[in-house]
Amino acid sequence: MEKGHTENRTVLIPAFEPDEKLLAFERELSREGADIILVDDGSGPGYREIFERSKPYAKVISYEKNRGKGFALKTGLHFLSEHGSPEDIIVTADADGQHMTKDVMKAMKGAYEHPGCLILGCRNFTGKVPLRSRLGNGITKMVFRMSSGIAVSDTQTGLRAFRSDMIPFLLSVPGERYEYEMNMLTEAAEKKIPIGEVKIDTVYLKGNKSSHFNTLKDSFLIYRDLLKFAAVSLASFFLDYVMFLLFSFAFSGYGAAAGTGYANVCARVVSAGFNYTMNRKFVFRDQSSPAGTLAEYIALAAAILLLNTVLLEILINGAGINRYAAKIITEFTFFILSFATQKFIIFRKGKGLAA
Numbered sequence: 130m131e132k133g134h135t136e137n138r139t140v141l142i143p144a145f146e147p148d149e150k151l152l153a154f155e156r157e158l159s160r161e162g163a164d165i166i167l168v169d170d171g172s173g174p175g176y177r178e179i180f181e182r183s184k185p186y187a188k189v190i191s192y193e194k195n196r197g198k199g200f201a202l203k204t205g206l207h208f209l210s211e212h213g214s215p216e217d218i219i220v221t222a223d224a225d226g227q228h229m230t231k232d233v234m235k236a237m238k239g240a241y242e243h244p245g246c247l248i249l250g251c252r253n254f255t256g257k258v259p260l261r262s263r264l265g266n267g268i269t270k271m272v273f274r275m276s277s278g279i280a281v282s283d284t285q286t287g288l289r290a291f292r293s294d295m296i297p298f299l300l301s302v303p304g305e306r307y308e309y310e311m312n313m314l315t316e317a318a319e320k321k322i323p324i325g326e327v328k329i330d331t332v333y334l335k336g337n338k339s340s341h342f343n344t345l346k347d348s349f350l351i352y353r354d355l356l357k358f359a360a361v362s363l364a365s366f367f368l369d370y371v372m373f374l375l376f377s378f379a380f381s382g383y384g385a386a387a388g389t390g391y392a393n394v395c396a397r398v399v400s401a402g403f404n405y406t407m408n409r410k411f412v413f414r415d416q417s418s419p420a421g422t423l424a425e426y427i428a429l430a431a432a433i434l435l436l437n438t439v440l441l442e443i444l445i446n447g448a449g450i451n452r453y454a455a456k457i458i459t460e461f462t463f464f465i466l467s468f469a470t471q472k473f474i475i476f477r478k479g480k481g482l483a484a
């Protein structure tokens with residue numbers, strides 16, 4: 130990619146407690162003609178020398194307290210929004226030596242050739258890949274595809290490229306730690322921003338020991354909405370199941386088929402009211418008018434109820450499955466559909482604020 134007369138090529142690197150690999154990476158990027166913005170995410174006095182030695186190659190931005198990778202990226206993006214132009218090409222890269230200079234340039238070329246597209250440098254995860262990295266990426270790929278309908282081969286890559294006119298969107302994405310990068314993908318999918326890929330090498334140095342990813346805490350942040358939704362759905366399921374048992378007994382005189390249908394409808398009305406209230410307040414923290422979201426939720430609940438009842442009928446009377454086992458199967462079938470619809474349609478951020 131030739132450097133145009135109106136565009137800069139900038140590599141934004143968030144760094145927390147880096148080592149000598151960062152300096153080697155910066156030297157290589159400088160030889161390729163890239164500008165570098167290095168954000169010291171509160172590494173502390175023990176790492177001051179590394180950042181001082183980076184200054185011949187990079188513009189260094191520092192603050193005292195560690196705030197997380199998302200905060201560091203946003204700090205760099207704020208700087209670039211004030212000192213760049215809409216045509217600039219920006220690549221975010223990690224400071225731990227796991228991104229190669231040639232792959233950074235490949236991502237830059239992708240953003241140059243596809244304006245308006247978020248380019249991901251995607252690894253193929255071949256060779257000796259730490260188990261937590263392989264499993265983590267596999268789970269987030271599956272969740273992201275089921276919830277957004279978009280297949281991405283590497284949801285956890287830190288190598289991402291875009292034009293600087295995308296900065297306002299990126300600054301609006303919630304999250305200050307590792308969850309920010311996953312949120313970026315879900316928000317991009319919601320706003321119909323194209324997501325492209327370029328293949329890069331898979332590099333894990335010493336089993337990825339240099340990573341500051343906290344498996345429990347940061348995984349919770351990444352999957353927080355889904356985990357809370359699952360908890361509410363589980364509580365709603367138990368409520369629905371108990372109501373189904375009670376109403377099945379109450380409607381036992383109407384015959385097996387009719388009694389099952391009546392019991393399923395009544396149980397769903399009770400559990401749906403509980404589910405809507407908990408999802409709106411606890412899971413998605415929605416601030417829009419409840420009148421609009423309630424109408425959309427009722428439409429979703431009605432559609433799922435219809436499909437749920439049809440599937441329940443097929444499993445019980447068509448496949449001969451026990452009615453209580455069939456109920457469990459139908460609930461799991463519609464779990465992801467319900468989550469995706471509520472997150473990206475009903476309770477999506479930015480629909481409006483309560484008056």
